[in-house]
Amino acid sequence: DQQVKQNSPSLSVQEGRISILNCDYTNSMFDYFLWYKKYPAEGPTFLISISSIKDKNEDGRFTVFLNKSAKHLSLHIVPSQPGDSAVYFCAASENYGGSQGNLIFGKGTKLSVKP
């Protein structure tokens, strides 16, 4: 059973507009969340993360929001640029009480930003 779900395989956005990528999780013990970006023929690169003690983390054009009660997180990209076109993976882990688990990845969402 998937513990981390990205229900939208793809998303198309106009340049300059906001891109919102969504991720849901089922394991309530997850307390650390990450977003990775992946270009074709390259490895995933770390984008931004958030701990469960926060509900928002911002880094330039990228903001991650965490709604623990809904077990939902989202990545906002504002403004979107053509260079943001890539596959975005959501990942989660359970670090509670020092019991550090491995990262569990979602299946990814392919973002296309059109000029």
Place this chain on the structure above:
Amino acid sequence: NAGVTQTPKFRVLKTGQSMTLLCAQDMNHEYMYWYRQDPGMGLRLIHYSVGEGTTAKGEVPDGYNVSRLKKQNFLLGLESAAPSQTSVYFCASGQVTGETQYFGPGTRLLVL
């Protein structure tokens, strides 16, 4: 500082052949991982290591073996390749498990 490197970049195998994929990191990370990525499946953990001389099974370990004889290297072996092992393999490393991992560029493997 090369980060995480993988060798080879691409390989074609026949069913039943064996091969070893090499991963090297120069960040002095304790943790290393091998993932496979298949269309529509995301990244699935094959094996991982929490330090030199240690290995552990991940989500999809069958058909693979690993070794971590040196801290900077993590080897993934296929003893008898099968077409189901056609995939893109990514190695990653990290200082703390469950937190940020740094990925290599990937190895594309085709098993005929």
